[in-house]
Amino acid sequence: MTAQFQKPKELRAQKPVxxxxxxxxxxxxxxxxxxxxxxxxxxxxxxxxxxxNDQAANLVDTAIVNELGVPVAEVAxxxxxxxxxxxVDATDQILAKNPDVLLGEPVGSCTDLAATVVNPLKLxxxxxxxxxxxxxxxxxxxxxxxxxxxxxxxxxxxxxxxxRKQIEEADIVxxxxxxxxxxxxxxRMVEALKGLQPNKPILKVSALRDxxxxxxxxxxxxxxxxxxxxxxxxxxxxxAKGEAVLGWLNATVRLVGSPEFDAGKFAETxxxxxxxxxxxxxxxxxxxxxxxxxxxxxxxxxxTKADAEPNFVGELGEIGEGTLxxxxxxxxxxxxxxxxxxxxxxxxxxxxxxxxxxxxxxSFSPSYPKPxxxxxxxx
Ligand SMILES: Nc1nc2c(ncn2[C@@H]2O[C@H](COP(=O)(O)OP(=O)(O)OP(=O)(O)O)[C@@H](O)[C@H]2O)c(=O)[nH]1
Ligand SMILES: [Mg+2]
Numbered sequence: 187m188t189a190q191f192q193k194p195k196e197l198r199a200q201k202p203v204x205x206x207x208x209x210x211x212x213x214x215x216x217x218x219x220x221x222x223x224x225x226x227x228x229x230x231x232x233x234x235x236x237x238x239n240d241q242a243a244n245l246v247d248t249a250i251v252n253e254l255g256v257p258v259a260e261v262a263x264x265x266x267x268x269x270x271x272x273x274v275d276a277t278d279q280i281l282a283k284n285p286d287v288l289l290g291e292p293v294g295s296c297t298d299l300a301a302t303v304v305n306p307l308k309l310x311x312x313x314x315x316x317x318x319x320x321x322x323x324x325x326x327x328x329x330x331x332x333x334x335x336x337x338x339x340x341x342x343x344x345x346x347x348x349x350r351k352q353i354e355e356a357d358i359v360x361x362x363x364x365x366x367x368x369x370x371x372x373x374r375m376v377e378a379l380k381g382l383q384p385n386k387p388i389l390k391v392s393a394l395r396d397x398x399x400x401x402x403x404x405x406x407x408x409x410x411x412x413x414x415x416x417x418x419x420x421x422x423x424x425x426a427k428g429e430a431v432l433g434w435l436n437a438t439v440r441l442v443g444s445p446e447f448d449a450g451k452f453a454e455t456x457x458x459x460x461x462x463x464x465x466x467x468x469x470x471x472x473x474x475x476x477x478x479x480x481x482x483x484x485x486x487x488x489x490t491k492a493d494a495e496p497n498f499v500g501e502l503g504e505i506g507e508g509t510l511x512x513x514x515x516x517x518x519x520x521x522x523x524x525x526x527x528x529x530x531x532x533x534x535x536x537x538x539x540x541x542x543x544x545x546x547x548x549s550f551s552p553s554y555p556k557p558x559x560x561x562x563x564x565x
Contacts, residue, residue, distance in 0.1 A: 191309065191559055194271040197278055199314040204287045206406050207304065208360075210323030211349050212294035212432075212515050213473030213490035215362040217247045219323055219393035220289045223403055224254050227287050235259075235280030237273065237290040239266050242436040242548045246477045246486070246513045247291065257283040265293040267302035267557040288315075294473065295429045295515070295552060297351040298420050298560075304413030305561035312565065318406040319357035320413055323393075326363055327491050329375045333382060340470035340492065341517055344428035351425070353379065355415045358387045358405060365392040386415070414564055422555065429552040432472055432515050433523035437547040439510040439531055441478070447540035449478050449485055449502035455537045456510075457487045457496045459530035464492050464516055467526075472515040480508040492516075510542075524549035 206223065208216050217238075224234045235257040238247045243262040251258050259276035266273045273290075280288055292299055304320050331339045332346045339346070353359055359379055364372045376388050387405070391398035441447065456476065464471060474489040485500040502508070510531070516523055524547065535542035 191306070191561070193310045194274045195278070197274065197281060197311050197314060199281050200284050201286070202316050203281065203285060203314060204318060204407060205290070205307065205315045206287060206318040207290045207292060207299070208321045208323060209292050209296070209299055209352060209356070210294060210360075211325065211328055211352060211472070213488070214294065214323040214325045214328070215393045216291045216294065216323055217250055219360070219362065219391070220291055221251065221254060222393045222396050222399050223406070224256060224289060226399060226403055228256070232286040233284065234287050234289060235283055235285035237261060237276045237280065237288065239291060239293050240436070240513070241265065241293060241434050241552050242550070244436045244438050244511055244513075244546060246475045246511050249477050249479065249484070249511060250486070257285070265296045265555070266290065267292070267296055267299055268555055270303065270306060270558050273303070295348060295432055296555070297348050297355060297425060298417050298557070300355045300413040301416045301560050301562055302557035305416065305565045306559040308413060308565040309561055316409070317412040319410045320355070321358045321360050321402070321406070322352050322356035323360045323362045324353065324379065325490060326361065326367055326371075326375055327494065329361070329378060331491075333378045340468060342431055344424050345431060345517065347424050348428040350382070351417055351420060353383055355417050356383070356386060357410065357412055357414055358389060358402070359383060360389045360391055360402060362391055362393050364390045365395045365397065416562055416564060426554045429555065431517050431551070433518040433520045433549065433551060435512065435514040435520070435523045435527050435547070435549040437512045437527060438545045439512070440543045440545055441508045441510055441535060442541045442543075443506050444539055444541070446504040446506050447538040449480065449505050449508055452534050452538045452540065453478060453485055453487050453498060456530055456534035457489065459533050460514070460526065461489060461492065461496065463526040463530060464518070467518060467522065469516055469518045472517070474514040474516060476510060476512040478502060478508045478510050480505040520549040520551055
């Protein structure tokens with residue numbers, strides 16, 4: 187098999203490195219979960235490095251994981267699968283720091299990762315990497331919406347297709363956010379997921395509360411099969427359509443008070459303005475997240491369904507200046523999303539009497555996925 191693929195480059199490591207990739211749909215809790223895993227590994231005295239990934243630069247996730255104080259490299263401008271060489275370069279940067287464990291978070295709108303990332307890594311770098319089973323995190327909101335179909339969805343079928351394919355290719359399915367469920371509800375969801383995928387482990391965790399992580403981590407540190415559920419019949423047309431309906435927006439904004447402004451009020455207003463405009467267009471949110479930082483402090487806002495309650499993490503109070511990083515993945519055209527985001531930022535700034543200077547704003551739909559490597563047999 188090796189003959190048909192050319193290795194992107196040689197990688198060297200001073201010792202075997204455990205590689206843990208955690209996938210799952212946008213907003214499922216991948217960054218939170220990798221943070222929980224990293225903290226546990228650090229407590230065990232192991233060294234950790236991390237690779238984040240997005241279709242564009244300026245990532246809320248990179249800022250979040252930077253708080254862990256471990257080496258972080260970012261693959262921006264495309265997913266791991268389509269930018270495999272960039273993933274290898276990022277990995278190389280982290281390997282220079284001699285980690286015991288390398289953690290990676292692929293883009294949440296991607297699937298076919300067993301064939302295009304996990305197995306190529308095993309094929310080319312199986313001598314230095316010990317690849318962990320590929321976990322796919324699942325949000326209970328999406329189980330209700332896309333598996334049990336008990337709540338309405340505004341997503342088109344192609345997005346539901348990506349969600350199903352992600353679960354299909356998982357070595358381990360991880361139902362996250364169980365702190366939001368009664369034990370009976372959690373068991374009912376596990377049964378529903380088992381109905382879709384009867385032959386694989388389905389775990390229950392709360393990444394936020396650090397519950398169920400120990401057991402999961404044991405599986406990730408074991409030599410259980412990785413990338414063993416390669417998608418046999420993935421339809422790239424449908425997958426590409428599912429990705430393309432999601433408008434993607436990454437923006438950076440400088441906020442200046444006169445002389446100070448209430449950052450908490452700014453965050454609440456920004457979220458409610460964004461949510462109201464998105465709902466007015468009957469659009470669905472995959473994940474809308476922003477982070478306001480000032481000095482060493484930060485405040486984050488997250489929304490993972492258009493009509494759900496937003497979630498805020500951290501506190502800032504009155505600040506003189508701050509930087510806002512906004513990442514939105516919403517089923518809207520990039521133009522509509524850009525206009526909604528700009529207006530919401532300006533309105534929120536006006537409400538707290540601050541000035542907002544948009545430093546960068548990118549808005550687009552992900553392009554057709556064209557992974558350079560597709561290893562269709564388990565390695
Ligand atoms: N209640 C609860 N919320 C969680 C849990 N894990 C993550 N969240 C919240 O879910 C939202 C999304 O979490 P992230 O970790 O950013 O999700 P992600 O999968 O990395 O998102 P993308 O990178 O955008 O695909 C945030 O508001 C988190 O605080 C959990 O176990 N319980
Ligand atoms: Mg993330």
